[in-house]
Amino acid sequence: MNRKKSICLYLLLLIVIFIPLQQVNAASSLKIKYDGKMCYYSDKQLKATLDGSTINISKTPGILINGYAMLPYIDVFKKALGASCKYDAGKGTITIKQYNTTIILNIGSRTAYINGKKVLAPVASKKVYYYKTKITRVLVPSRFVAEALGYSYTWNSKTATVQIASPYQIYYDGQWRLYEGSKGTVVFDGESIDVSDMPVIILNSTALVPAKKVFSNSSLNLSYKNNTTANIITISNETTTIQYELGSLTAYVNDIPYTLTEAPKKVKDNVTKKSYVMVPAKFTAQSLGYTYLWDTTDKTCEITSQQEIPEAETAVWQWKSDSTELTDSSVYSNLLLSMTLSRENSQEVFTLEGINPIQANFNFNQDTNSISLSIVNLDNSFEAIDTVMDQSVCIKKLVVSKCENGSTKVSIELLSGTDYYISASGNAYTLNFSNSSASAVSTLELAKPENMDFNLITDEDQYYDKRFLIKIPGNQVAFYQEHEIINTSPQINNISYEYNVEDNVTNIIFATNSVQGYRLKNNTDSFLLEVAEPKYIYNNIVVFDPGHGGDDPGAIQNGYYESNLNFAILYTYLEQYMNLDESNVKAYWTRREESEFLSLSERAAFAEQVDADLFISLHMNAASSSTASGTEIYYSTLNNTTNSFGVTSKLLADYLIETLPNNLGLKSRGVKTANYVVVKSNSVPAVLIELGFMTNSGDLSKLTDSSFQDTVALELYQEINSFFELYPTNR
Ligand SMILES: [Zn+2]
Structure with missing residues (x-):
């Protein structure tokens, strides 16, 4: 009994002492x-x-x-x-x-x-x-x-x-990817569309939106069909049907094929994990007749209903007289029956029709960009007219007063860019208008030789000679003489053909009035050639400027000329990369021959001629000390305003200095400012890269090595393409 008690007491002691001790240990320290x-x-x-x-x-x-x-x-x-x-x-x-x-x-x-x-x-x-x-x-x-x-x-x-x-991730094409781009919203006619489940994402400079949410389950209320077996998405209104295939860069609008910048795709994110069919916002909206704008600051796709602009000749505006007879033939000699503004393509025609031939005094006022007509002795059977022609692309305002002192005044205020000529026949007096800025892109139809495969057709941009070549396999000269290409493009001066026996290819040569962008599209029985200023054709445009050249060798070291090194990298090697199909950038060069000489101001001005988004000049450095080495990137503070897609020269310089020297194994000497003509007198974000020092033996051995030059070119190609992904022009 006693012994049992003492054992129990002993156990109890153990419990009392050890259990709390263990608990204290576990909470406070870790062995x-x-x-x-x-x-x-x-x-x-x-x-x-x-x-x-x-x-x-x-x-x-x-x-x-x-x-x-x-x-x-x-x-x-x-x-x-x-x-x-x-x-x-x-x-x-x-x-x-x-x-x-x-x-x-x-x-x-x-x-x-x-x-x-x-x-x-x-x-x-x-x-x-x-x-x-x-x-x-x-x-x-x-x-x-x-x-x-x-x-x-x-x-x-x-x-x-x-x-x-x-981090925000999106899943498509079988893979999760980190998404660091903008997450946008959508606004239709000023009202926002709820895309909180799946925001607008930017891939390849293209805003993609959840198709059904934006175009169908919204006040746009369009028909949306998703054929999940064929992966075909159809979005349509009364007049237009767009067909997308998931993963395909070809879309069909009313059965005509178009090439997209980014394929429609099924996307989900790691927030809601719900899949959405995403389609290019701009292409979809514009094909369906809406206006589209990407607001860079608010990261918003702005879709707006548009007044329908008829393509065929249609009355845009019309006034008709109630009466057809003169109220008082002793006072008036003519009666206005109708006034009509009609349009055919980008041409507009304003016709006044009387019961007799219209006699008018014509006057053009350059200051107000207005035409005024005073018409003799017109019957006052109409009410005075004062109207804004908001459906016209040529006329801003029309004012017609009642007859006073024997004449009726017609005043027509023109929109800028409008040209006119007068024609009169019978009882009609006609003003013919055209507005070049309203028809920025002109389309030419090229006949298609039988069984011609569209993919075999190539082209060559000879912008430096203001022309481009469309190259069709075989000898097609006779075919095109028979199926003449009608030149309806104001941008094209001349079309000619030549058969190149060596390459067995027919060059169709389009001589242009200035540097023009162009693209060829496949059509059912023909090809469609679109021609316009570069900015209307290409999403991203860069001018590359290999420094020096001609009589100006730049720095010289150990028999190496700076001009040759700049040219090898920025033209010889870079051109092959810029011409890759996967490149999203249209490149132009200021200098295309090693021996070519161009003044600095000509180089800077070239950027504006081709509507460039960026200008990059390449140079090599030299110093009195052989120890100086590495890359410097210059911009001018006198050309550093923010452009339409939020980019400054400094931003471009900062971006390039981050990656370029590092990836090339060169020392980074940072971004510097200087008023070099090519960057200062430029109209677009412009930088001048001093890649390395020719006076430094380490740098020089790299700069003169052809495989290193090739690497620099590839690196520049990749950096420029990535830059536009980060800063989309949204064209
Ligand atoms: Zn130089």
């Missing part, structure tokens, strides 16, 4: 081993969440080292975030890869690599052994890794929790 030493870690034991959900690391909690939150990469980055992770025990490295980012961390060293670039991590990664759970984990600086992968990161010190939030 771990790292850097080869066992220790009791008594600081905060860290938890982690992803998008608000707990990441289970209770068996291997994170720890603070020098105030940095270290977390087990395998539980957090591999299992929870889904990054691909590789541990190399031999090298002591961890490679973490997701989206476009690869991070290499070193155990025991702060040296790390992000996409191959050497950086210092705040703390070295550590291998940690947890005694309690007998688990070894590699702990990594969590903020450093999470932010490098594009996640946002918050540290909640109260709850000792690392809160990680996913």
